[in-house]
Amino acid sequence: MSGVRPEERLPPAYAPVAADKAGFHGRRAELVALRRWLTDHGESCPVRFLVGPAGIGKTRLLGACHAEARAAGRAGPYVDARHVPPVPHEIRAALDRPTAAAGPPLIVIDGLEAWHDVEPWLRDECLPRLPGDLRLLIASRREPGLEWRTDAGWQSLCRVRRLAGLAPGEAEGLLAASGVPDRFRGRLLALADGCPLTLVVAAEAVRARPGAGFPEVDDQAPLSGLLAAFASAACDDAQRRALDAAAVVADLDRDMLARLSPGDDADRLHAWLRGLPFATAADRGVSLHERVRETWLSAMRQKRPHCYERLARRAVACVLDRSGDAGRSLTRAARTADRIADILRPPPRVRRLVGGAAGRCLYPDIARDSDLPALADAIQRREGAASARWFRDWCARRPAGLYVIRDVQGGVRAACLEVRPADVPGAESDPVVRTLRRRAPGHGPLTLIRHWSVGDGDPRDAPEVTRLMTVLAVRLLADRGRRRVAMALAPRSPAAVWPRLLGMSPVAGAVAGCGLRLFHREWGQVSPREHAQALVANLLARHDGGAADMPPAPEFEAAVAAALCHWRNDRALAESELGAWLWSPVPAGDPSHRATAVRAAIERAADGCDARARRLLRRAYFAPAESQRAAARALGMGYSTFRRHLAAARTELTCRLWRDRRRAGAGA
Helix, strand or coil, rough: CCCHHHHHHHHCCCCCCCCCCCCCCCCHHHHHHHHHHCCCCCCCEEEEECCCCCCCCHHHHHHHHHHHHCCCEEEEEEHHHCCCCCHHHHHHHCCCCCCCCCCCCCCEEEEEHHHHHHHHHHHHHHHHCCCCEEEEEEEEEECCCHHHHHHCCCCCEEEEECCCCCHHHHHHHHHHHHCHHHHHHHHHHHCCCCCCHHHHHHHHHHHHHCCCCCCCCCCHHHHHHHHHHHHHHHCHHHHHHHHHHHHHCCCCCHHHHHHCCCCHHHHHHHHHHHHHHEEEEEEEEEHHHHHHHHHHHHHHHHHHHHHHHHHHHHHHHHHHHHHHHHHHHHHHHHHHHHHHHHHHHHHHHHHHHCCCCCHHHCCCEEECCHHHHHHHHHHHHHHHHHHHHHHHHHHHCCCCCCEEEECCCCCEEEEEEECCCHHHCCHHHHHHHHHHHHCCCCCCCCEEEEECCCCCHHHHCCCCHHHHHHHHHHHHHCCCCCEEEEEECCCCCCCCCHHHHHEECCCCCCCCCCCCEEEEEEECCCCCHHHHHHHHHHHEEEEEHHHHHHHHHHHHHHHHHHHHCCCCHHHHCCCHHHHHCCCCCCCCCCHHHHHHHHHHHHHHHHHCHHHHHHHHHHHHHHCCHHHHHHHHCCCCCHHHHHHHHHHHHHHHHHHHHHHHHHHHHHHC
8 A cells, every 4th residue: 555656546637635635724813722722731721622514623633633742742532422432441441541741631532522422420430530630622523512611510610612604814725735726725615614524525626627617516416416516526436436335334354355346456446545534544444534425425325225235235234254263242333333334324214224423321241140130120110010020931041141331330231142952051941942943943053042132212113123233233234153043032122123023933933821922043154245235125125025125306305395495385296396206196176285294294205204303303393493504593503413314314204204105106
């Protein structure tokens, strides 16, 4: 990689000036204030928050401040929360790394929003145990919670600085340093509104088109248009495939790139990715800025869905292949599951199955003897005496494969038995094992799996079940020695979809006295890679088959957007294209009745969206604020962040409406 000459990385017409990588542009006032805070030994507020939307320059400012602390011999750990699972032992290990600071060390936490679900623990238990003579610099997209500002212990220690866009002079300086011609700067400054990330991408897009006019860009979504202009002018086909791979896989290393884009020069392409000013290179690989990644992924899924699915299948198979037999360990399996969830996160229908932020703060652990009595009582309350008796019988056999999912406080939220009955004395007398021997005979040792959800709340919407099943899937796929797998589920189990995703078949007949449903598969018939690709294909196919799995037509997406814009206009809604899509023929009668029917269909679909999407849709359309900027303020978001999340909410709503329409058509 180091031997690749710069002129070999790019087409002759384009070579990036990574000014933002080589030096720090703008934010001088903020940097001076942080330097003063860092060097003032009498400082009474040792904690500083930098708050701002994605792409506003928080990470660059943190890096500059940490570099100055390092030069002064006072650098402590720099922790990117997005790369540290939000579980106590992982966070402690990241923050407790030894330092040789000559004075009060500076500890930096970037992306605190990734630890949102463990913030109370972080604030109340973890941070107070750190040495008292330090400086703590935290960056987040979210405002600090009320507790930081009202708690008697914290309010006097914290100060918050909100980052806005760059001042016009600073923004123009960044464009000048990036080699942007004078005639384009005014338009770019208006498009970017001071956002450093948009300015950097805009500079690359303009410089990639020497002698050409200004690229056509939608003022409402400038980043998407600028990225498209950059890709079309600056990239050859291989480089566009490399951008596709980097959008699907964060921390993309050279070997992963070679497997995702076979036949291309992985050394050249990886070096080119590392040089992009909107990418970050580290030992673990290269990552596009999150907003760039999301924007590129969104365009890929809309215009080239088969490309995304092909890369996702290859990436997941590669991640599992790398985990090898080490993937059997619970900690390694959880990390692998997190990486797979990140690869598969774009489709909303898949995100619910592979887990989101709420599940990452739950972690797998070996069950302890002290867990068992409370587990048995919880199982009896949830599933009845027969299930609790079955659990106690297996615990009495002391199986090695009993593990649990714990929350931040160490409480048990779910449990799983994963055992080979042949290795457990007395297991052959178990009614489940006998039923499997009789009704699902096969070759090789049998692995039996049984899970229980024991957390509070509705088990049908339990992140602990998702966490448990994704870790379990990784363990199954990582074990090259498996031959036969059986899963026993209680009636109405929230994990009922997983046997189908894993390619398991139902076993005919019920288990006497247990009421369990059994599923079985000869696991050794195909390779682990084929298993992984089949799992991804099943997930991306929405796991329920039929025409409902087809992606929404572009015309349907436009019809949904138009209906939302005319939400309060009965006549426009009654005559909208969406009505023609949803019903054929369109119901006759009063236009207000047809408008009410359209609204009801949209609201039913919105009810199935996640909580943030519902809030966004309500503020933007159903009960709108006076303007979208006002809606963003009401939701505590920056305007660009609000627009990005609103676009994602519209996509999720559209997918749900499309699915409902296709299912209704199939039923008719």
